[in-house]
Amino acid sequence: MRRVFKILLILGVAAALLLGAAFWWLNHAMPIRLPPGAQVADLEIEHGTSSNGVAETVVASGADVPVAMLQAWFRLSGQARLIKAGSYELVPGTTPRKLLSMLVRGEETLKSITLVEGWTFLQVRSALQKAEQLVPDTLALSPEMIMEKLGKHGIHPEGRFFPDTYAYAKGSSDLALLKRAARAMDRRLDAAWSLRSSDTPLKSPDQALILASIVEKETGKPSDRAQIGGVFSNRLRIGMPLQTDPTVIYGLGLKFDGNLRKRDLQADTPYNTYTRLGLPPTPIAMPGKAALLAAVQPAPTKALYFVSRGDGSSEFSTTLEEHNRAVNKYIRGH
Template sequence: MRRVFTSLLILVFAAALLLFGAALWWLHEPMKLRLPPGSQVADLSIEPGTSADGVAEAVVASGANVPVLLLQAWFRFSGQARQIKAGSYELVPGTTPRKLLSMLVRGEETLRSFTLVEGWNFRQVRAALQKSEQLVPDTLGLEPEIIMQKLGRPGLHPEGRFYPDTYSYAKGSSDLALLKRAARAMDKRLEAAWALRSPDSPLKTPEQALILASIVEKETGKASDRPQIGGVFSNRLRLGMLLQTDPTVIYGLGPQFDGNLRKRDLLADTPYNTYTRAGLPPTPIAMPGKAALLAAVQPAPTQALYFVARGDGSSHFSASLDEHNRAVNTYQRGK
């Protein structure tokens, strides 16, 4: 009897050992995936509140060729079932059940990126959002004022309110959520810049700083010129001179601008024509970056009141109209 009992124990132990080995092998064996035509990944979406069993079912439904009961048992046995995070994931060839659970517990969602470019206006932002991969277009067809209401900023003009940067997002994210992050980022950047403003700055509010920064952003792409340009406009604001900056006129023309700024455009009065109206325009004209924000609040100390493009991306600065006219003849008219 004792021999029989011992033999049974040996058999049970051997079976358990085999089962353990098989389970260990299965956990480290890449799952076979049924991939959509032309795709190299299988999309997996886990909704908030989904049970561990539901997650296993979603994995199989997404294209993993694995017994759902086995996957459910693995999630439970691991002790990490409650730690699985909702989100958007991608299953790639080579994913094992062990790697799968680790990915779900860590919340390693597949992220895309979206870049807001310095100097873009809101029309360009919206056009880029519509082309973004796997970003839900909740703003599609909405008027700008409605978008701002949904962002919790009713009555605020959208121009220049979003900080130019690269933002990561999970598949299926709303474009409204991305804009909200970019708006908060601009709030922080503007607040930080305003705290560093020069004591003699002619700017009275952070709003004015944002408007001037947007003009500086559009006037040059050369980083070293930005503080000087900020200085020119600050000098003009102090003296009550017209800003006379082309980018504001172009912005006021809107989509009808054909790339050629004419004399009649400079004479046509709009709220954004700084050749016909004194002071800053009513809103920003683009998204300023960090350097432009700092140039607006910390302009270079200069006597210059004028500047003209040299044609190589840089500008020539002048303190008098005579000097400016000579520079225009040199760099613009070739005289």
């Protein structure tokens, strides 16, 4: 019995000494040093890693810190089980206490990517491939396969992702980011559709998305956006062709060389709104929030035409005669 008591006493004293040493080290330790010339050390903490393993990972990253003391600090802090897996960056000046706080809070190092209003799905895919430390899980997938994996079987990908800046942890999947952007667009579209004008010619949220994408591509000056939405709504209401160049350009695809010719306007495709009435079959780009609202809440106007003034703004006309005069003035210079 005495022997057991003696062993327990020794263990208790050892634990107390270890505890005291760990907290003394914590309060007196200098910030963790990185290898000479290093501005940052990357930490990748895998799921299921023990606190001892986390300390070993910190040291393996190149940090100059006693692994045994770091292990003891993690355990004796009472927060070892709260350390979260993820991608972290250890920067100069980080103390052991700050390191543990960062790991417990899950303050991962995040990268970001911006999906720009008016981008096509082709441009989105190109940006994803260039994004820093984003795993390209969609690289070998067709657009149809991507939409299938996003739970949107049979839906064309164009315009289905909301343009915004998305933060992600290093090593995240581009498919996961697309899923977030698709959900964001679903929410934005539902919200816009719930605010639609009572006299809108649009029959569904999908039609609103298509029109919004056209408004997005046609708008040069934000203050004109709702007016442009009004022009297209008026045309849809009376059965007049939309006659919008961006849809024709989209239909040309990679054949478009930057110069829209008369023969292009006359060549019939599903996206040629000069040769076909109504909306094209799909969106032609990603519309932002303002374009969505302009599609469902257009400005009250009698205008049926508009032309660019050359400075980003548009000249609106109610009659073809007025429009032709505006074209002569701003396009032909007469």
